Amino acid sequence: MKVPKRLQPLVEEGLIDEVLSRLMSGKEADIFIVRCGDKTRCAKVYKDVVNRSFKKAAQYQEGRKVRSSRRARAMEKRSAYGRKQNEEVWQNAEVNALARLSDAGVRVPDTYGCVDGVLLMELVTDEQGDVAPRLDDVSMPEELALEDHATMMHYAKLMLCAGLVHGDLSEFNVLVDEYGPVIIDLPQAVDAAANNNAQAMFARDVANMTRYYSRYAPALAATRYAEEMWALFEAGELSPETELSGYFEDDSALADVDGVLEEIKAALQEEEARQARLLGTDGEY
Numbered sequence: 693m694k695v696p697k698r699l700q701p702l703v704e705e706g707l708i709d710e711v712l713s714r715l716m717s718g719k720e721a722d723i724f725i726v727r728c729g730d731k732t733r734c735a736k737v738y739k740d741v742v743n744r745s746f747k748k749a750a751q752y753q754e755g756r757k758v759r760s761s762r763r764a765r766a767m768e769k770r771s772a773y774g775r776k777q778n779e780e781v782w783q784n785a786e787v788n789a790l791a792r793l794s795d796a797g798v799r800v801p802d803t804y805g806c807v808d809g810v811l812l813m814e815l816v817t818d819e820q821g822d823v824a825p826r827l828d829d830v831s832m833p834e835e836l837a838l839e840d841h842a843t844m845m846h847y848a849k850l851m852l853c854a855g856l857v858h859g860d861l862s863e864f865n866v867l868v869d870e871y872g873p874v875i876i877d878l879p880q881a882v883d884a885a886a887n888n889n890a891q892a893m894f895a896r897d898v899a900n901m902t903r904y905y906s907r908y909a910p911a912l913a914a915t916r917y918a919e920e921m922w923a924l925f926e927a928g929e930l931s932p933e934t935e936l937s938g939y940f941e942d943d944s945a946l947a948d949v950d951g952v953l954e955e956i957k958a959a960l961q962e963e964e965a966r967q968a969r970l971l972g973t974d975g976e977y
Contacts, residue, residue, distance in 0.1 A: 698737045699724065701808055708735065708812075715823065720879055725815060725823075733804065736811040738783050738879070782879055783809055789856055789881040796854040797932065798847045799874045819870045827863040827873065827904065837908035843872055844901045845917050845936055848894070852925050853932050857882050857890045861897035863904040884925065891922055916940040 695703055695711050702708045708726045715723040715734060722737045787806045790813075794800055801814040816824040832840070844866070851858060858881055865877035884890045898918035906912040915938035923940065924930035 696722075696724065696737065698808070698810060699726070699735060702735070702810055702812075705807075707805070707807065711735075718877070726812075728804070728812070732815050734801075734813055734815045736813060738779070738809045738811070740779070779809070783811070785881060786877075786879040787811060789878040792854050792856060793851060793875070793878070796850045798850050798854075799872070800878070801874065801876060816867045816869055816874050816876075818868075824867040824869045824874065827866040827868055830868050832908050834909045837905045838912070840868075840873055841901065841905035841909065841912055844905075845898070845921075845938075847873070847875060848898055848901070848917070849921055849930065849934065849936065850932055852884055852894065852921055853930055855884050857884050857887070857894045858897050859893045862900040866901075894918060894922060 693711055693713060699708060699711055703711070708728055710727040712725040712727060712732070715725050717723075720739055722739070724735045724737065726733055726735045783806060787803055790800050790803050794802070801816055803814070804812040806812070818824045848858075848861075858875065858878060860877065860880050861875070865875070867874040867876055882890050882893060884894070887893075895918040898921075902912050902915060902917070917936060917938050919940040919942070920936060920938065921930060924934060
């Protein structure tokens, strides 16, 4: 096929030998299948902010650190230079997240560099060598649903231990190859500790995964992995080795004020009666 304009510089530099086909067009990027030497990979071409339809991007960028104070000020003022820097931060966030999660043991695509807003990465394939399907396009027996859901909860735990929340996790950005789920699409990944929306995003990510797998394993709908993991995370007790149960008892229910007052009153009456008995004993002597 004709080489897209955004990929032309990579072809000229020898990073891409041939553009084979367009794989998909998403809300923040276009994906192409490319040949690099004897390897088939994919090239993710990020859309400019004016063409990107990702909603509430500012919520996802909260807490992202920028080393240069000049760059940070420009980004805040949204000058032309600042917008360019903002785009670089958005694109680099995915590269950094993929590297951190791979190191943490989460299955994500391997990356081969990001040049001029184009991320070269592994093409995840199925047993036949075709592009791996999205989770949404896969059906499964109950036993496999339980197994893969447990795998995804383990990955969610590893992500949180690495200090990251996917932020947009659903059946549409999980691929399935012969070994199981592979998580993709991470430009919006947020800092679990620095972003005020992280807990809500994490809960939504886990809920999306649980909702999908519960189609095939209904018992999963009653699990509360998000609350369990976040409580352990906040307490500093979550680790990659933590065994999850999916059970969480919410202790934030409103206190029974009337019941507490009745217990205090009964305790006071009991104490008054005890004091009276002591006084009565002293009087006999």
